[in-house]
Amino acid sequence: MLNSNHLELSSAWGLTYQALNYVHRPSTVEGIRQVFTLAKENGRTVGLRGSGRSYGDAAVNAEQILLELTRMTRILDWNPETGKLTVEPGVTIRDIWRYIIGDGWWLPVVPGTAFPTIGGALGMNLHGKNQYKAGTLGEHVLEFTALLSTGELLHCSPEKNPEFFYAMIGSFGVLGVFTSITLQMKRIYSGQMHISTHATANLQDLLNTMEQRKASSDYLIGWIDCFAKGQALGRGQLQIAHEFTPGEDPNPQRTLSVQFQEPPEELFGIVPRSILWRFIKYFVNPLGMRLTSLGNYLMGLLKNDKQGLESYVSANFLLDYFPRWKETYLPGGLIQHQSFIPAEHAYAGFREILQTCHDYGLPAYLAVVKRYRPDPFLISYSVDGFSMALDFHVTRRNRQRLQEMVAHLDEIVLKHHGRFYMAKDATLYPHTVSTFLGETTLAQLTALKSKYDPQNLLQTNLSRRLFPQIHITTPNAQIESN
Amino acid sequence: MIRPLHPPKTAVIVGASTGIGAALARKLAAQGYQLALVARRADLLHDVCAEINQHANQTQARPYTHDVLDFAGTPALLQQITADLGSLDLFIYNAGAMFPSHAEKYNADEDIAMLQVNAAGAMAWLSPVADRMVRAKRGQIVGIGSIAGDRGRRGAPGYNASKAALHTYLEGLRNRVSRFGVTVTTIKPGQVETDMLKNAEQVRGPISATRAADLIWSAIHSRKQIAYIPGKWGIISLVLTHIPSFVFRRLNL
Ligand SMILES: Cc1cc2nc3c(=O)[nH]c(=O)nc-3n(C[C@H](O)[C@H](O)[C@H](O)COP(=O)(O)OP(=O)(O)OC[C@H]3O[C@@H](n4cnc5c(N)ncnc54)[C@H](O)[C@@H]3O)c2cc1C
Numbered sequence: 001m002l003n004s005n006h007l008e009l010s011s012a013w014g015l016t017y018q019a020l021n022y023v024h025r026p027s028t029v030e031g032i033r034q035v036f037t038l039a040k041e042n043g044r045t046v047g048l049r050g051s052g053r054s055y056g057d058a059a060v061n062a063e064q065i066l067l068e069l070t071r072m073t074r075i076l077d078w079n080p081e082t083g084k085l086t087v088e089p090g091v092t093i094r095d096i097w098r099y100i101i102g103d104g105w106w107l108p109v110v111p112g113t114a115f116p117t118i119g120g121a122l123g124m125n126l127h128g129k130n131q132y133k134a135g136t137l138g139e140h141v142l143e144f145t146a147l148l149s150t151g152e153l154l155h156c157s158p159e160k161n162p163e164f165f166y167a168m169i170g171s172f173g174v175l176g177v178f179t180s181i182t183l184q185m186k187r188i189y190s191g192q193m194h195i196s197t198h199a200t201a202n203l204q205d206l207l208n209t210m211e212q213r214k215a216s217s218d219y220l221i222g223w224i225d226c227f228a229k230g231q232a233l234g235r236g237q238l239q240i241a242h243e244f245t246p247g248e249d250p251n252p253q254r255t256l257s258v259q260f261q262e263p264p265e266e267l268f269g270i271v272p273r274s275i276l277w278r279f280i281k282y283f284v285n286p287l288g289m290r291l292t293s294l295g296n297y298l299m300g301l302l303k304n305d306k307q308g309l310e311s312y313v314s315a316n317f318l319l320d321y322f323p324r325w326k327e328t329y330l331p332g333g334l335i336q337h338q339s340f341i342p343a344e345h346a347y348a349g350f351r352e353i354l355q356t357c358h359d360y361g362l363p364a365y366l367a368v369v370k371r372y373r374p375d376p377f378l379i380s381y382s383v384d385g386f387s388m389a390l391d392f393h394v395t396r397r398n399r400q401r402l403q404e405m406v407a408h409l410d411e412i413v414l415k416h417h418g419r420f421y422m423a424k425d426a427t428l429y430p431h432t433v434s435t436f437l438g439e440t441t442l443a444q445l446t447a448l449k450s451k452y453d454p455q456n457l458l459q460t461n462l463s464r465r466l467f468p469q470i471h472i473t474t475p476n477a478q479i480e481s482n
Numbered sequence: 483m484i485r486p487l488h489p490p491k492t493a494v495i496v497g498a499s500t501g502i503g504a505a506l507a508r509k510l511a512a513q514g515y516q517l518a519l520v521a522r523r524a525d526l527l528h529d530v531c532a533e534i535n536q537h538a539n540q541t542q543a544r545p546y547t548h549d550v551l552d553f554a555g556t557p558a559l560l561q562q563i564t565a566d567l568g569s570l571d572l573f574i575y576n577a578g579a580m581f582p583s584h585a586e587k588y589n590a591d592e593d594i595a596m597l598q599v600n601a602a603g604a605m606a607w608l609s610p611v612a613d614r615m616v617r618a619k620r621g622q623i624v625g626i627g628s629i630a631g632d633r634g635r636r637g638a639p640g641y642n643a644s645k646a647a648l649h650t651y652l653e654g655l656r657n658r659v660s661r662f663g664v665t666v667t668t669i670k671p672g673q674v675e676t677d678m679l680k681n682a683e684q685v686r687g688p689i690s691a692t693r694a695a696d697l698i699w700s701a702i703h704s705r706k707q708i709a710y711i712p713g714k715w716g717i718i719s720l721v722l723t724h725i726p727s728f729v730f731r732r733l734n735l
């Protein structure tokens with residue numbers, strides 16, 4: 001029997017779903033092995049979890065064992081000459097930049113929040129606003145060690161065990177556990193970037209401008225006011241960032257420091273950041289969001305083509321300034337619908353998506369557009385094209401309709417040869433996944449699964465929901481029924 | 483398989499092979515619950531599950547053979563059930579025993595047996611259930627007590643005491659867990675036409691098990707703390723509990 005003192009509530013980051021899990025937080029590889037043994041003895045499965053920043057059920061394993069890697073937080077090796085960094089899986093993006101920035105280095109790829117662990121980041125193979133240039137985080141992994149559910153350690157790099165290397169990164173924690181990861185960091189010559197903002201009149205304008213600017217920009221992010229209709233459908237703004245060239249920053253030591261980068265504890269002087277979300281709450285309703293969206297658009301017009309400087313941290317991790325902003329979406333929580341569509345179909349696809357949201361009367365509260373290039377991994381969401389991420393507030397009343405609508409949006413995405421990202425998902429169906437990944441890819445994943453995790457120990461709610469075929473040989477027949 | 487926006491509602495009924503428990507199982511099935519049904523008689527339990535599953539055209543109810551007197555085995559079974567269901571929203575302790583009794587009968591073994599099934603078994607289940615619901619910060623516990631637990635009568639001291647113990651236990655549990663978002667509902671039926679009624683000393687206008695299940699469901703659904711089934715027993719009980727003991731003793735109730 002499992003010890004019920006380990007029962008803890010774990011949530012989807014979007015707060016739409018939560019479940020009790022038997023949570024274990026080992027601090028060593030041996031500790032992980034013991035958890036595997038415990039699972040086998042009890043006929044239970046093991047789900048992996050980092051910081052739990054995935055929007056849906058990717059890091060939840062309801063009523064089963066959840067192995068949280070957040071106590072494996074050692075930085076194992078750092079070479080400030082070469083920028084090679086070796087870490088344990090629980091080290092976060094934030095831990096890393098704070099550790100290396102003083103030496104003039106930054107991560108080659110960062111997401112919109114600094115809290116993910118490296119293990120979780122590679123479990124999903126995350127990307128940043130420079131994906132079209134730098135690719136996914138996995139492309140900067142020099143080597144890693146994975147612990148298999150059999151207890152065996154596997155060392156991998158693009159040369160050593162390449163098949164496993166390209167499958168393990170991005171396969172949402174069902175093949176093994178990253179226990180040590182070596183990454184290549186990138187040189188930076190200032191702790192600031194040049195940022196410019198450009199208003200875009202509609203969707204076509206936004207995509208065209210991104211396409212024109214991509215060769216000359218280091219980071220690109222588009223933002224859409226989802227409440228605009230008709231001629232203005234997809235109106236928004238584009239933010240472009242350029243990094244400093246060597247010697248451009250007269251005093252790089254000042255900006256390449258933790259003190260310079262970390263946002264002040266108090267915004268507006270007196271209001272602690274941790275309670276700001278209570279105020280934002282009043283804006284999380286259709287009218288408030290409409291006003292905020294319009295306000296943002298007008299700000300974009302005002303700032304149009306103006307240049308400014310921003311620190312790396314505030315330019316990249318803006319959302320972390322409001323630590324509890326997602327709670328404004330309670331009690332229902334939020335989902336994000338992020339679709340990746342090849343450049344030639346992006347306009348038609350995204351247009352249809354935005355229009356469909358209007359038709360359902362459920363416009364997104366926030367929409368973000370980014371540019372991509374394909375990546376070499378087995379499980380991949382990347383395309384030579386764009387992604388559009390839509391945030392929706394889930395309520396008791398809209399829940400059913402929202403699920404229907406996103407299923408409809410998924411059809412549109414598939415029609416335009418698009419893809420999806422497990423880190424954001426809470427609503428996909430297995431048939432959608434097998435359509436975009438393709439049967440060959442799924443067969444490969446299934447074969448790797450039965451080879452490297454023959455007892456089918458590694459599972460999560462997401463893997464059971466979307467990849468039933470990889471879990472055919474469950475250790476306990478009744479587990480499947482979940 | 484659990485879809486995050488529409489996770490299935492889940493419930494356990496202990497004592498679901500016949501009578502009120504089986505009727506409640508059908509009622510909850512109609513409300514869309516995924517069910518784990520527990521009792522000793524495997525054949526009867528399988529019949530209830532088969533009927534529900536056939537009607538739903540999918541596995542909606544699963545049988546678990548268990549004797550509530552197996553206190554030591556209870557936590558492991560709870561763990562198995564929750565793993566199979568994937569969550570636990572509603573837990574109903576309905577198992578109960580009542581031996582034929584009358585004012586001249588003295589039988590300690592039967593009295594103790596009733597105490598064990600009606601009260602000790604409830605404690606064995608509800609303690610770990612309450613613990614996990616507090617951790618989940620939600621959930622509902624329902625105990626099927628009886629109007630018989632409101633007073634000690636000359637005809638059935640053992641049964642009365644066992645149900646009174648259950649009521650008080652449920653009250654204490656409610657006071658312990660309600661601040662964590664967990665509801666505890668005490669159900670006090672009057673007479674219901676079931677196998678158990680055959681052992682009653684006198685039968686006065688019983689309702690059907692189906693009717694009882696409908697009324698119990700509405701008490702559960704509105705998250706009542708205490709509900710008499712049917713409601714008129716609330717008034718009768720109010721009167722009975724206000725009769726002073728020296729008077730009650732002289733009444734032939
Ligand atoms: C506000 C916000 C902004 C975001 N912005 C972006 C963005 O810009 N780009 C982007 O790509 N993503 C973005 N994300 C998504 C986020 O980066 C990913 O969900 C990431 O995986 C989270 O890391 P984590 O440590 O929280 O992992 P978790 O969510 O805990 O886990 C992610 C997956 O990895 C698996 N896993 C965890 N640890 C290990 C391990 N040691 N070995 C093997 N598998 C493991 C888990 O089973 C799970 O499937 C954002 C999320 C939020 C909340």
Ligand SMILES: NC(=O)c1ccc[n+]([C@@H]2O[C@H](COP(=O)([O-])OP(=O)(O)OC[C@H]3O[C@@H](n4cnc5c(N)ncnc54)[C@H](OP(=O)(O)O)[C@@H]3O)[C@@H](O)[C@H]2O)c1
Nearest residue numbers: 497498499501502521522523549550577578673674676678
């Ligand atoms: N009928 C009434 O008039 C009336 C009035 C007030 C309160 N109640 C209460 O309502 C509840 C249900 O009773 P009922 O009228 O429906 O009677 P019932 O038909 O006899 O049902 C009793 C249930 O409890 C189960 N049970 C008994 N002993 C058990 C044990 N040791 N382990 C596991 N399960 C056990 C039985 O299953 P197995 O025998 O298969 O194990 C059966 O499913 C009882 O708590 C009873 O006290 C009934």
